[in-house]
Amino acid sequence: MNMPQPDMAVRANRLRSKHASCVACGRLHDIEPGTSQCDCAGQENLSICCDLGPVTRAALLKSVAENERSLWRYAPLMPVDRRFGTHLGVGWTPLYDFGDYLGTRFFLKDETRNPSGSLKDRASEAVMAVAAAHDIADVIVASTGNAAASLACIGAAAGIQVTVLVPRTVPSAKLTQIVAYGASVYRVDGTYDDAYALARKVSAAKGIFNRSTGLNPFTREGKKTCAFEIAEQLGWQAPDWVIVPTGDGNILSGIWKGFLELAALDLLSAMPRLVAAQSAASDVIARTFDPEWAKTAIGPPPYTIADSITVAQPRDLTSALAALSASKGEAIAVDDDEIIAATRTLASGFGVFCEPSSAAGLAAFERLRQRGTIKPHERVVCLATGTGLKDLRAVAAPDDVPVIAPDAWQEISVGGIRHRHHGA
Numbered sequence: 071m072n073m074p075q076p077d078m079a080v081r082a083n084r085l086r087s088k089h090a091s092c093v094a095c096g097r098l099h100d101i102e103p104g105t106s107q108c109d110c111a112g113q114e115n116l117s118i119c120c121d122l123g124p125v126t127r128a129a130l131l132k133s134v135a136e137n138e139r140s141l142w143r144y145a146p147l148m149p150v151d152r153r154f155g156t157h158l159g160v161g162w163t164p165l166y167d168f169g170d171y172l173g174t175r176f177f178l179k180d181e182t183r184n185p186s187g188s189l190k191d192r193a194s195e196a197v198m199a200v201a202a203a204h205d206i207a208d209v210i211v212a213s214t215g216n217a218a219a220s221l222a223c224i225g226a227a228a229g230i231q232v233t234v235l236v237p238r239t240v241p242s243a244k245l246t247q248i249v250a251y252g253a254s255v256y257r258v259d260g261t262y263d264d265a266y267a268l269a270r271k272v273s274a275a276k277g278i279f280n281r282s283t284g285l286n287p288f289t290r291e292g293k294k295t296c297a298f299e300i301a302e303q304l305g306w307q308a309p310d311w312v313i314v315p316t317g318d319g320n321i322l323s324g325i326w327k328g329f330l331e332l333a334a335l336d337l338l339s340a341m342p343r344l345v346a347a348q349s350a351a352s353d354v355i356a357r358t359f360d361p362e363w364a365k366t367a368i369g370p371p372p373y374t375i376a377d378s379i380t381v382a383q384p385r386d387l388t389s390a391l392a393a394l395s396a397s398k399g400e401a402i403a404v405d406d407d408e409i410i411a412a413t414r415t416l417a418s419g420f421g422v423f424c425e426p427s428s429a430a431g432l433a434a435f436e437r438l439r440q441r442g443t444i445k446p447h448e449r450v451v452c453l454a455t456g457t458g459l460k461d462l463r464a465v466a467a468p469d470d471v472p473v474i475a476p477d478a479w480q481e482i483s484v485g486g487i488r489h490r491h492h493g494a
């Protein structure tokens with residue numbers, strides 16, 4: 071269904087939030103669906119002002135008590151009305167309490183349970199609700215793969231046509247997913263950063279709403295709901311740490327925005343410290359935030375198994391750095407060996423099968439624990455951001471898995487002791 075694209079400038083603003091502030095200079099902008107960046111030096115991103123004035127703690131708790139099992143349970147804090155969301159039940163993912171792990175109280179937030187298998191669905195749901203509220207018929211995105219699969223999924227549910235630009239090397243399962251959901255897909259013969267620039271050009275030239283991370287301020291609005299859930303699932307408390315696999319830094323800034331909004335409603339008495347977990351091959355945020363890291367690291371390796379978090383120019387750098395500073399956080403980059411080991415630990419020790427980029431979070435946790443930065447008994451929430459089924463390279467089954475005859479029962483050995491991380 072390809073409807074004509076109404077002119078965004080003349081359409082009435084149907085958003086609940088009317089303003090956005092520049093993340094660098096703070097200037098307020100009137101917000102329309104097509105509003106993207108401030109024109110101050112550096113062309114900085116915008117952050118939607120959630121006009122909390124009319125939203126009370128009681129209104130939020132009332133909405134939560136209605137117990138909608140999706141991110142729309144926090145409707146009063148969303149920039150657009152719930153009726154524009156899809157039926158897919160994005161969000162409200164489990165928070166597993168694994169009790170003691172490496173001396174800490176360890177929780178995993180299982181974002182692999184989202185409809186397309188990644189946390190990105192939160193952003194896509196929010197963006198598509200904004201699009202639906204304005205009768206927008208076409209949306210474009212540049213992505214390393216998950217955001218594209220996610221937008222394609224939510225677009226299919228919302229009846230909105232989706233065009234995606236991914237790097238040529240996108241994992242084949244993500245490409246399959248994108249095609250299956252009916253999106254138009256182009257593999258750009260270049261990097262994610264090249265795809266990003268191209269999506270921007272197409273969006274400007276053809277007037278198409280662009281969901282690309284950072285540029286579209288509504289992605290953060292979806293991602294902030296992950297923080298709402300963590301706090302609610304912990305009994306309206308923040309953990310000591312939230313560990314966030316990080317590329318563009320938009321999940322990080324979204325999580326921080328979510329905790330800030332709850333604090334503004336007096337729903338939290340303390341704030342968490344955030345960790346940006348990066349790959350050593352894509353560590354701009356870690357280098358910029360932590361001068362010690364910049365001193366010790368000797369040039370990034372050219373390749374990483376964690377392709378989803380591989381970006382040369384993080385698109386939400388300013389707000390990610392602000393979130394790290396304000397939360398007294400940490401930024402750390404881990405090697406592929408650690409990422410692969412963490413992928414195995416998550417699957418075989420915790421029962422959560424994640425893609426490598428996602429496992430960078432556990433690898434970062436293990437390093438910070440060894441270093442003593444994270445202290446015994448502290449409460450740690452690690453985000454498992456995307457399912458492992460979409461990217462099997464890190465943990466592909468070996469070729470020598472035994473083949474046996476249908477009656478060879480004697481050859482099957484059972485038993486043995488497994489290492490398991492117990493629930494509390």
Ligand SMILES: Cc1ncc(COP(=O)(O)O)c(C=O)c1O
Pocket residue numbers: 188214215216217283315316317318319320321322378379425427428455456
């Ligand atoms: C599985 C997964 N984890 C983490 C991230 C990082 O998110 P951000 O780019 O907002 O830092 C991505 C981004 O594509 C992702 O796909």
Ligand SMILES: [Zn+2]
Pocket residue numbers: 092093094095096097108109110111114
């Ligand atoms: Zn500005």
